[in-house]
Amino acid sequence: MPFLLDRRDVLRGAAALLADVVLPRRTRAAAEATETRAIVVTFGGGVRWEDTFAPEGWPNIPYLVNDLVPQGLFFPEARYDGLTGHFNATGALVTGCLQNVDAYGSEAPTTPTVFECFRKERRLPPEAAWVVASNKSFGLLGGSKLRDWGDPCAANVILPKHFLVQAIRSAVATPAGPGVEDRDALAARMVSALDEGYEGFGWKVHETGREIGKEVRATLAQSLLDYFNDPLVPTSGDELTFFMTKEIMSRLAPPLLLVNFWDIDVAHFGAYSLYLEAIRRTDRLVQGLWQHAQSLPSYRDRTTLFVIPEMGRDGDPSGNGFQNHRSGDESCRRLWLLAVGAGVPHGLVSPRPIRTLDVAPTVARVLGFKMPEGQGRPLSELAF
Amino acid sequence: MSAAPAPDAASLLRQHRESLARMPVTMRAFIGMEAEKWPTFFPPEKAYLSALLESLASPAAAPVLAGVARLETESGCRDVKESDPHRLQDATQSLLRRQGLLPRWRHEIDQVFQALQPGIDQALYPADAPRRVVVLLYGQGIAIQRDKLWARFRSIGRRVPLRLENASASEPFLRALFASGAPGTLFPSFGLDPAEAWIVEAGETLHALGTAAAAPATGLSHARLRTYREALARSLYKKVLEGVSGPQELAAYVRELDLAPPEGALLRSDPVMRAFVRDVLLGGNGALLVNNTFVEWSSVQALKRAQPRLLVARFGVRDKMKPFSSLLLFSSPRPTDQVPIVEDPFGSFVDVEQLSYYVWLNAEKSAAYRDKTLYLLLAEGVDEMLALRPHRPDTAGHPPAAAGDLPAATLPEVSSTIAGWLGAAPGPLAAPPIAALAG
Numbered sequence: 001m002p003f004l005l006d007r008r009d010v011l012r013g014a015a016a017l018l019a020d021v022v023l024p025r026r027t028r029a030a031a032e033a034t035e036t037r038a039i040v041v042t043f044g045g046g047v048r049w050e051d052t053f054a055p056e057g058w059p060n061i062p063y064l065v066n067d068l069v070p071q072g073l074f075f076p077e078a079r080y081d082g083l084t085g086h087f088n089a090t091g092a093l094v095t096g097c098l099q100n101v102d103a104y105g106s107e108a109p110t111t112p113t114v115f116e117c118f119r120k121e122r123r124l125p126p127e128a129a130w131v132v133a134s135n136k137s138f139g140l141l142g143g144s145k146l147r148d149w150g151d152p153c154a155a156n157v158i159l160p161k162h163f164l165v166q167a168i169r170s171a172v173a174t175p176a177g178p179g180v181e182d183r184d185a186l187a188a189r190m191v192s193a194l195d196e197g198y199e200g201f202g203w204k205v206h207e208t209g210r211e212i213g214k215e216v217r218a219t220l221a222q223s224l225l226d227y228f229n230d231p232l233v234p235t236s237g238d239e240l241t242f243f244m245t246k247e248i249m250s251r252l253a254p255p256l257l258l259v260n261f262w263d264i265d266v267a268h269f270g271a272y273s274l275y276l277e278a279i280r281r282t283d284r285l286v287q288g289l290w291q292h293a294q295s296l297p298s299y300r301d302r303t304t305l306f307v308i309p310e311m312g313r314d315g316d317p318s319g320n321g322f323q324n325h326r327s328g329d330e331s332c333r334r335l336w337l338l339a340v341g342a343g344v345p346h347g348l349v350s351p352r353p354i355r356t357l358d359v360a361p362t363v364a365r366v367l368g369f370k371m372p373e374g375q376g377r378p379l380s381e382l383a384f
Numbered sequence: 385m386s387a388a389p390a391p392d393a394a395s396l397l398r399q400h401r402e403s404l405a406r407m408p409v410t411m412r413a414f415i416g417m418e419a420e421k422w423p424t425f426f427p428p429e430k431a432y433l434s435a436l437l438e439s440l441a442s443p444a445a446a447p448v449l450a451g452v453a454r455l456e457t458e459s460g461c462r463d464v465k466e467s468d469p470h471r472l473q474d475a476t477q478s479l480l481r482r483q484g485l486l487p488r489w490r491h492e493i494d495q496v497f498q499a500l501q502p503g504i505d506q507a508l509y510p511a512d513a514p515r516r517v518v519v520l521l522y523g524q525g526i527a528i529q530r531d532k533l534w535a536r537f538r539s540i541g542r543r544v545p546l547r548l549e550n551a552s553a554s555e556p557f558l559r560a561l562f563a564s565g566a567p568g569t570l571f572p573s574f575g576l577d578p579a580e581a582w583i584v585e586a587g588e589t590l591h592a593l594g595t596a597a598a599a600p601a602t603g604l605s606h607a608r609l610r611t612y613r614e615a616l617a618r619s620l621y622k623k624v625l626e627g628v629s630g631p632q633e634l635a636a637y638v639r640e641l642d643l644a645p646p647e648g649a650l651l652r653s654d655p656v657m658r659a660f661v662r663d664v665l666l667g668g669n670g671a672l673l674v675n676n677t678f679v680e681w682s683s684v685q686a687l688k689r690a691q692p693r694l695l696v697a698r699f700g701v702r703d704k705m706k707p708f709s710s711l712l713l714f715s716s717p718r719p720t721d722q723v724p725i726v727e728d729p730f731g732s733f734v735d736v737e738q739l740s741y742y743v744w745l746n747a748e749k750s751a752a753y754r755d756k757t758l759y760l761l762l763a764e765g766v767d768e769m770l771a772l773r774p775h776r777p778d779t780a781g782h783p784p785a786a787a788g789d790l791p792a793a794t795l796p797e798v799s800s801t802i803a804g805w806l807g808a809a810p811g812p813l814a815a816p817p818i819a820a821l822a823g
Binding site: 272317 | 669670671673674676677680681684702705728730731732733734735737738739741742745746
């Protein structure tokens with residue numbers, strides 16, 4: 001298998017370039033800042049009720065149905081009433097207010113995010129709040145565009161696929177990099193492969209104004225190296241996001257984390273089997289993430305996990321069904337929410353209708369900070 | 385109401401000048417933009433625009449339009465002075481958006497079309513309008529699971545056992561079904577103009593059966609369009625790498641692209657078809673890349689826009705998507721490192737079950753097809769077929785439950801059934817149609 005060595009060489013070089021050779025010490029400040037932890041996972045990309053928690057969807061989400069739901073509190077009647085695009089829908093989740101900004105992520109949310117409120121009130125370092133996103137248009141999701149908010153107190157945002165593209169570009173751009181016969185061809189292929197955009201051709205990455213700290217960046221680049229030396233190579237953007245999230249949790253232990261899975265949006269390609277496969281993968285990764293949290297002392301027994309799709313997808317009668325999320329029909333809006341962990345009753349189903357807007361104020365209550373009055377309300381079923 | 389299309393857009397607009405002047409400005413912008421597309425319209429689209437204008441000009445339309453008119457006054461849209469329909473639309477939409485009135489405006493427009501559509505449908509598609517046939521065909525190689533085959537249709541269709549008689553493989557199967565006349569002819573006995581008979585397929589086997597005849601049908605083949613698709617994809621990707629802010633900018637770029645399918649890629653190639661193919665490839669997210677998505681989306685668009693009397697949508701086996709990590713193999717690019725294309729016959733079955741359902745759903749939304757269409761679902765090499773005739777509700781208005789199986793039939797008998805449904809006279813040597821379906 002000679003190519004394996006070549007592949008490792010490339011990635012080792014790429015990661016080394018980013019890592020700046022020396023690994024940083026673990027950052028503990030964020031971990032020590034607060035006892036409780038909150039992880040919000042978007043079962044993202046747009047998923048329909050009928051393909052998940054409707055009885056016919058159960059085979060697609062065995063880990064959620066059999067493992068996580070019995071451990072937690074399940075809301076089968078969650079709803080999202082805003083614009084049915086990924087950025088605005090996820091923006092509503094992290095702000096508690098409906099957003100109406102550029103659908104492709106060129107504008108930050110217009111109201112404060114949970115990350116800003118958390119860091120500002122507690123005076124926490126950047127490593128305390130993270131967004132790890134498969135969707136590469138989420139660069140500006142970590143903070144709002146409001147004066148006195150935004151970058152100084154926003155979350156660290158990492159787009160793992162984009163991060164990898166940068167690593168590869170760096171690796172092939174220098175003669176000191178790894179031994180590659182055709183650097184241009186490699187770069188073009190890697191960028192093309194990682195630059196996937198399920199809604200047509202990949203849009204621009206909008207960089208946040210705040211750079212991730214050099215040491216943290218180096219740590220994560222080393223993670224990439226470790227990852228690619230693992231025989232279980234990545235098979236999708238969400239696998240990479242899963243890996244990077246675990247690394248961030250293990251190394252930095254942030255108390256507030258948003259993980260955006262997005263493979264499900266492969267549905268735009270029109271292949272129903274790939275969409276279902278992505279749902280099954282997301283189900284597996286969510287469970288893996290929770291298991292990882294339970295394996296870490298800094299998270300075990302003190303973490304509340306929220307799992308929620310940011311929006312649904314079109315119902316079959318509305319056109320091309322699962323392929324899109326543009327009709328705004330009931331199928332685009334009918335969602336669900338699962339909460340597991342600290343402060344969450346076990347094995348309960350609440351029939352009370354809730355909204356995705358309730359996630360942000362609930363996270364604020366869990367972590368004990370204030371958010372400005374928004375459109376959402378904390379979920380009273382959780383013990384704060 | 386006259387449904388006869390005007391000879392051109394300009395004369396149509398002249399004919400309705402007065403009613404256009406009275407019309408809500410947002411409707412006027414829409415009509416103006418539609419009229420600009422006239423050169424790329426299929427005849428049914430021209431007929432529809434004419435019928436819509438007739439309907440909007442009628443006295444009965446005034447109360448229907450009152451809600452939109454009120455909203456336009458309230459928002460200031462009526463004060464916009466602009467003759468260019470694109471600029472008029474931009475300006476009015478911007479006004480509505482700024483004032484948060486877009487949802488209300490959409491609702492009002494919905495109301496207008498809900499009120500006018502039945503009359504338009506009645507004018508364009510009366511009860512005695514021509515019958516139509518849609519054939520949904522699963523190509524050889526798809527991993528058919530017999531117990532799940534056509535699962536969404538079982539309760540509304542009639543199962544017909546088929547005697548394949550040595551026609552299990554793709555080519556003999558298709559030949560027996562569609563090309564049993566003179567060599568090189570397709571649909572020999574259906575009596576249709578090539579513009580009325582459409583083939584949309586993932587591969588090109590069906591296309592190949594008809595090449596000897598001059599344009600026997602209108603055909604789209606994902607396989608035959610490969611070089612064109614690649615050229616489009618390259619152009620788009622190059623533009624994306626240069627930097628593009630979003631779909632609007634990309635769409636504007638696409639409109640300027642001077643690319644056309646190569647000679648022979650389309651069975652019939654004229655400006656309308658070339659525009660159609662381009663719209664299909666760039667308008668359906670996965671159509672450029674995924675063969676079965678192309679088949680579904682092209683079929684849906686054909687049903688909506690060209691309204692063929694016969695549509696054969698033939699799905700195939702989709703390639704597996706290459707995981708992005710596989711590209712890491714190119715760290716030292718050598719031919720032996722190439723990741724081979726691997727087919728996904730099992731995933732393809734799941735896909736086509738869903739996609740064929742969408743083709744049917746979309747056809748049934750159209751008055752051109754509803755209550756007039758025979759749907760046949762077949763899978764190459766499979767000795768059964770499912771047939772869906774128009775719903776004939778019982779006295780309580782419920783669709784009839786599917787009765788049991790029909791007697792076994794041969795593929796030439798299925799072919800005769802299609803011909804019979806379309807009203808074509810049977811040839812002297814034609815097999816008999818399946819009586820329970822052809823009537």
